[in-house]
């Protein structure tokens with residue numbers, strides 16, 4: 001495996017399979033799901049409004065770990081034949097067995113009859129896996145990944161559905177959330193991204209949208225040939241078990257599954273062979289592959305428990321330019337954050353989107369799908385329709401992606417302000433925007449910045465918050481003194497999106513367009529871009 005340097009504790013090949021590793025107790029919220037847009041955690045789940053929104057049955061939230069209050073009607077391990085009715089948020093399907101509480105079933109599809117094995121029970125509902133398909137949906141396919149099965153890797157939810165069916169399921173979930181939470185009846189179409197079966201993929205042409213405002217040249221992203229739906233994930237967080245095996249977590253569990261190979265991972269990540277190495281002493285290995293096809297445009301970061309006080313650091317003479325980066329509390333202790341050390345590759349990755357090059361810290365946020373940054377940028381431009389001289393506010397701006405594609409469109413008579421709380425992202429963003437002196441980034445919490453009267457005059461606003469959705473202060477800003485006329489809301493969580501849309505609509509905004517993109521094939525995640533227009 002070229003270039004990857006495991007932690008100093010052990011570079012021996014791993015001793016064997018992980019069969020002897022004791023499974024950890026299943027715990028709520030431990031899903032090894034794609035982390036935000038970028039393999040990074042995008043905040044914790046949203047609050048009560050979101051929970052109320054979850055679950056197609058309009059009942060309890062299948063993600064919630066409610067303690068049973070009375071003798072449950074199901075027991076773990078029980079098998080029951082059920083008819084699958086609908087899809088629910090989070091990669092679940094819904095069954096309502098007669099006389100019994102609702103069941104949330106994974107590995108199933110709407111319209112199927114399956115034998116479901118109960119995996120968890122609460123007083124209100126059960127979770128289950130479809131272990132036998134007695135009547136299959138025409139949308140069912142053989143999962144490409146051998147680890148995508150009940151009890152296997154929890155990273156993907158819909159490997160057993162065709163790609164068009166996956167998109168239809170995600171569209172149904174977005175529609176449900178809009179209807180239930182915001183009272184909006186919308187027909188949603190989830191659009192594939194380049195490489196995953198777009199019309200242009202099928203025709204063999206480039207589907208990158210054209211714009212006369214953004215200069216597209218030789219550095220424009222061209223999707224690499226890959227099987228549709230696979231090989232897209234440019235950020236992967238592997239968990240490491242007590243034997244030093246790097247794998248992915250089982251669903252709703254801390255158990256590390258030795259996947260060997262992750263088929264949705266980008267080829268640049270798979271080529272590093274991280275899962276073939278022994279990572280004893282580490283708790284995780286984060287791997288990122290930059291979009292620009294440049295030598296060593298990747299990063300392997302070892303995560304260790306800072307409290308354990310282990311020695312760590314890249315092996316001397318490692319390939320690339322390893323630079324140790326410690327974020328842990330040097331005093332250790334319970335509150336210490338995990339220590340992260342760049343073990344191989346580069347501290348900064350080169351990305352490409354919207355006809356420009358971008359520099360992003362290896363552990364900073366960037367869209368995980370290679371085509372997502374360009375496609376979402378284009379959708380934001382279409383949503384805001386900027387003109388020369390416009391003033392723009394980019395909230396939760398990361399390394400400046402949207403600010404950077406909007407800046408040339410508003411020109412030097414306009415102004416763009418980005419707000420971002422991560423200091424490293426702000427440093428990246430300032431470099432990325434250096435060509436546009438009229439575009440600046442502020443390091444601040446959006447909740448604080450939104451109250452700044454200076455920002456009230458911005459005519460166009462874009463926000464791309466973590467899963468928790470918009471801070472209340474942002475809603476207050478948008479529905480209060482702000483002069484904003486158009487708002488592009490980029491969201492990776494349909495439930496918080498619906499919650500926020502309800503508040504914005506109540507506060508004088510109208511939902512114009514709502515687009516959805518399949519930026520996370522094989523998983524239940526979906527990216528939306530809502531266009532809102534202020535009613536005066």
Ligand SMILES: C[S@@+](CC[C@H](N)C(=O)[O-])C[C@H]1O[C@@H](n2cnc3c(N)ncnc32)[C@H](O)[C@@H]1O
Pocket residue numbers: 036037042365366367396397398399400401402419420421422425444445446447464465466471
């Ligand atoms: C989903 S990312 C979007 C980044 C950027 N729009 C992009 O597509 O590359 C969300 C960003 O919000 C930042 N963030 C999260 N909470 C924040 C807060 N309260 N105030 C400011 N920035 C925040 C994160 O650091 C992250 O960079």
